[in-house]
Amino acid sequence: MKKTITICITFLLLFTSFVFASKDDVSLTEYTLLVEGQSIQFDVQPQFIYGKLMLPLRTTLEKMDYIITWNNEERAVELSKGVNYAKVFIGKNSYFKHKMAPFTLSSEPIIVDGRTLVPIEFFHEVLNIYFEIENSQITFYPNEDVDTLVTHMGYVSKINEAENTVEYHLSNDKEDEVHLIIHATKETIFQNTIKEGDFIRTVSPPIMLLSYPGQTRGIIIYK
Template structure:
């Protein structure tokens, strides 16, 4: 009987959007789930991570559906010399042989004496210059990504930081080492060419550990399972499965939720796929979670290989990490970050 009630509740949820009203004792309205960050959503603040280091500057904002980022904070982190011309309301950037210029209010970016248009002009706000996020990619030739929790990653190249490899994902296991360090297992998405979706990393006093929200340094004692992280590591790895190596830098973000269970229903929602997971496979709706699979969701096999989201079927056994935003409905709804498909 309890499972039948749970399935009825789930059907109501899956037939609507992620912001639909969920059936509960007093039918409370569910909070909306967003697949891309919005600076108006619960006061969410964007986090800029440049070459693996989070910036103190949190002044990213939206302008006509464009993310605007602080020019000086970005370029000084990349060791550009920044020169402001008050009379012309223009900025010059220089680093070695590289030279760029731009003028407030003009969608004409001077790149080595050639003009590039981005569809959005630089803006002056509170005495500071802001440019669209596409400036980093199309002018500075950086690699940019934005995830659903507001983390904006800007990397210099595919070999993101001094030829280090990078994996963005979740810590699935933490073990103490005799040397006072820790051994981590990170599963997610490799964001460099030779990176790994599943990687075992040792961290010690030589590993730089940073809080991605506050930019403050952390220690190995702060590392916990189910944390969302960006892991940077040396290409010197063992040939084991998963490969093992040393973490040069760990950037820590939110603690994620975790559910282990069986997929009982899959429905198409607005812009994503809704997957109902029977937590602990116990037929108790209070342990279930409805997960939104979107472009940012990583689906992996148990050995860390990428799996097409469409391969997830009813009756599959999964371990799913989700959040940090979650509705107050029954069962709760959230965006899936990393999903490990245990079914072969």
């Protein structure tokens, strides 16, 4: 009887996975990665997992002279470069930076074919690495004296769609007036589906249009 129940449960799990899996759950991406002009060669490629752009952690950061250590007991990856230190736990959306309290991103780290992948915003939010995205090419500038990217956040009070851009009007509270307008373009990476009322975070360039409310471009948008 126990054997029959076990077989039934196993079949149910397999069937459920089959029903809810879709071609969008895991798919390779055409994005190429460079570090200061030099391309990165991967054994596990950058890919979209459940709609989120995930990048290989070790291969990308070793190109930037980070030391990567696998902690098998905690199932965690520790990374360091000079005074910079961070720690990520596989399967947990909880990221540690220096001695700060842990915070969340759009996804937990995921292992694919023995490699740890993290969401693209990790490189800014955790390591404060500057990068640019253009024509499906992501270029990191870890050692140059450049302006850092910035993170904006707020509740989406209104969404305006135009021909080549989508405007996200943000407020500090759902009842407050709009304090910032984020412009999303074809280059913007959406890690989540965004709707009015959502609390979102955007990775943006340091330049902002001096208007009221302020306006800037969204490089990455997630919640």
